[in-house]
Structure formats: C-alpha cells, structure tokens
Amino acid sequence: MKLIQKHFIKGMQEFELGSDDIRVRIKTPFKEKQISVVLSTLNPEPVVNKSRLEFYGRVKCGPMLSLYRDKPNKEDFNAFVEALKKQALKEYNGFLGVKGE
Numbered sequence: 001m002k003l004i005q006k007h008f009i010k011g012m013q014e015f016e017l018g019s020d021d022i023r024v025r026i027k028t029p030f031k032e033k034q035i036s037v038v039l040s041t042l043n044p045e046p047v048v049n050k051s052r053l054e055f056y057g058r059v060k061c062g063p064m065l066s067l068y069r070d071k072p073n074k075e076d077f078n079a080f081v082e083a084l085k086k087q088a089l090k091e092y093n094g095f096l097g098v099k100g101e
Helices: 074-096
Strands: 002-007 011-017 021-027 032-038 047-049 052-056 063-068
Touching: 002 063, 002 074, 011 063, 011 074, 047 063, 052 074
Parallel strands: none
Antiparallel strands: 002 011, 011 021, 021 032, 047 052, 052 063
C-alpha cells in the first residue's frame, strides 16, 4: 500500500507499506531523502500534532513518521493509517511471540 502526499512549499513525501517495514521518500525543492522504518519499532497509536499525524517509536523519543493529515484526501489517508496501525501492531506482537491479531 502506498500514500503520496504533496505540500505546496515543503515538497512531496511518499510512504510505501511493506510486510515488515515502511519505506519513506521525502523530496523537497533542494534535496531528496529515503529511509526505512521497521514496523515492530513503531507505537501503533499515532499522535495528532497540529496539521500532522505522528507515529512515535516504542523506544526513541521523537516522531519516527510524520504525515500531513487528510492528504491527499481523507478516505485514502484514513485507509493508509489504519493499515499502518494494524501492520505495526501485528509486527510488534510477532516480535514478542504473541499469537493472533
């Protein structure tokens, strides 16, 4: 599953949800950056921070993922966030050896 978000000033960010990670590509007018975040390290409950929805790590203090809220549209955004939350919880439970969803 993929989510592409565009911001008039800040550029574009693309999130691609894999089976055990999420790949992020951020392209601004001056640079491009790519990272990969292992889903088992994410807290599956995001935090609203003004116009952004942020996923924090279970150990790390700052946000590991930051999405523009309701972009490109509310339906696609909500579907992606729900899939991300479900997959992050599934991967963390698998890491702990917990069976089921």
